[in-house]
Amino acid sequence: MSGKVKVLLVGAAFSADLHMEGYARCRDIAQIVAICDKDVSRIKELAERFGVENYKAYDNYDDAIDEVECDLVDICLPNFLHHDVALKAFKKGRHVISEKPLATTAEDAWEMVDAAVKAGRKLFYAEDWLFAPALGKALEIVEEGAIGKPMYIRARECHNGSHSPFTQTIKYCGGGCMVHLGIHPVGFMLALKNNRWTELVAMTSGGSENNYIHKKMEGEDWAACIIKFEDGTSALLESNYITVGGMEDVIDIYGTDGCMHIDLTFSSAIKCFSTPGLKYTVEKADMTKGWSRPAVDEKFNLGYVGEIRHFMECCLENRDAKTGLRGIDGLEALKVINLIYKSAKEGRKIVNEAISV
Ligand SMILES: NC(=O)c1ccc[n+]([C@@H]2O[C@H](COP(=O)([O-])OP(=O)(O)OC[C@H]3O[C@@H](n4cnc5c(N)ncnc54)[C@H](O)[C@@H]3O)[C@@H](O)[C@H]2O)c1
Incomplete structure (x- = not known):
């Protein structure tokens, strides 16, 4: 892959804000092309705060995953939704970042790891520490x-x-x-x-x-x-x-x-x-x-900026994340x-x- 990683950000609240700080500092290799949240007011507010332009807004992640041309879906939703969004994203051939914990059950987490392998795509586990x-x-x-x-x-x-x-x-x-x-x-x-x-x-x-x-x-x-x-x-x-x-x-x-x-x-x-x-x-x-x-620089010192750049680089080079940051590591932690x-x-x-x- 060359150029910039095109990202669909799903979720526009607390953790999305942490990830946005990372994207804002790697505009050379990443571009937010769409943001989804069932509360659309949060999308506008988040995008404005970080100066994101020319993005599409969605209030429904099924439509967003279906319609948005992107390389990666970044999941910043409540824990119980990570599994559904990840499986749908892999079905469309996208890479996925999942916030912690990977899922609410080890069974769901395993299905996410398995779906990534079957789709030939990467599952990145966002452990900022x-x-x-x-x-x-x-x-x-x-x-x-x-x-x-x-x-x-x-x-x-x-x-x-x-x-x-x-x-x-x-x-x-x-x-x-x-x-x-x-x-x-x-x-x-x-x-x-x-x-x-x-x-x-x-x-x-x-x-x-x-x-x-x-x-x-x-x-x-x-x-x-x-x-x-x-x-x-x-x-x-x-x-x-x-x-x-x-x-x-x-x-x-x-x-x-x-x-x-x-x-x-x-x-x-x-x-x-x-x-x-x-x-x-x-x-x-x-x-x-x-x-x-x-x-x-709290978000940098807690690791959010470094993790987003790492995932973007892995995406561009189609390689696994470091130990601790792969889907299987999220599964083991859970x-x-x-x-x-x-x-x-x-x-x-x-x-x-x-x-x-
Ligand atoms: N790494 C960290 O330090 C860190 C910190 C906080 C949260 N998290 C993780 O991030 C994830 C999200 O947590 P948060 O604190 O941002 O939650 P939050 O409650 O602040 O935000 C969740 C957002 O998801 C939206 N949403 C809920 N259901 C939706 C749906 N069906 N479709 C579209 N949007 C929907 C809500 O409107 C809300 O804006 C969790 O998995 C949490 O564990 C990680």
Whole structure:
């Protein structure tokens, strides 16, 4: 393929905005040719904000997929719709980017992977952590041996609850904070260890009335998992919706000769005190008065810009994405999330039978 990747963006709200930042910075190789959202006012607003011109607007993704001449369909819709849109896009011979989680069930996720193979097209899994520059630098430091052999990693994504109404009902989303937020640390660790996990044990708050705060949410609002890998590394992966003050994306790496602490959301170079408050500081901040650490280029630092360029380059060269960003990696991450739920529900350790230890 030569020229620019023509993109149909499906969904025009929160995650579409994150992806748009990426497209806005790779206009040399990508072009948004159409945007679809059942709420058309969001399409106009999004396109105007990012200066997208000469695009077609659709309120129905069946029509959009059918009519739009494009190379790739980028799915920024609620979790339960990823499967349907992806299958329709592959049927039309398009490549697909799916937001996380790949689907609400492992069966649907597997069908998406299978449909991509049968169509001879790529399924890209949008795990932005893998493009966060700070994490990339941290892995370089590990690679040079500066902290010895990593033995234990602690990673978490936590905030005060999702803005999206679809995240309240398991049928629409597949679970609670672990499937929404914990899938980032899970995906990151699986990519680091090439999916070679051996055993895990987990606990969650249980969902609904058992939750700490979000009693109306069917999924859990707190979850933690201890997981071991074939090379002996262990990790504690956590997510919760009970964290106030802004989103925490924190990774701690303990090695035989040192350790490292990476803070993706509160490591701004700016420290500000404001009496009236700022317009915005960091994702999911409850308030912006008093002391804050206003994010600098937040979408770049969380990896959204890098992931979109990577997917566009893969598309142009018709190659698979890097480990952690392929459809099969999204499938593996979802399988692990489901086993975390199983472990928590049954109160027992789960062993990965596919890998002998
Ligand atoms: N990688 C990340 O950090 C990140 C962050 C947020 C969300 N996400 C993921 O992105 C996806 C979307 O989440 P969001 O936060 O943008 O959700 P959202 O609720 O903010 O937006 C969903 C959009 O989809 C539209 N929509 C719903 N049903 C539709 C239909 N049938 N046809 C057309 N449009 C329809 C809605 O009108 C809305 O504009 C989810 O899978 C979520 O897990 C990823």
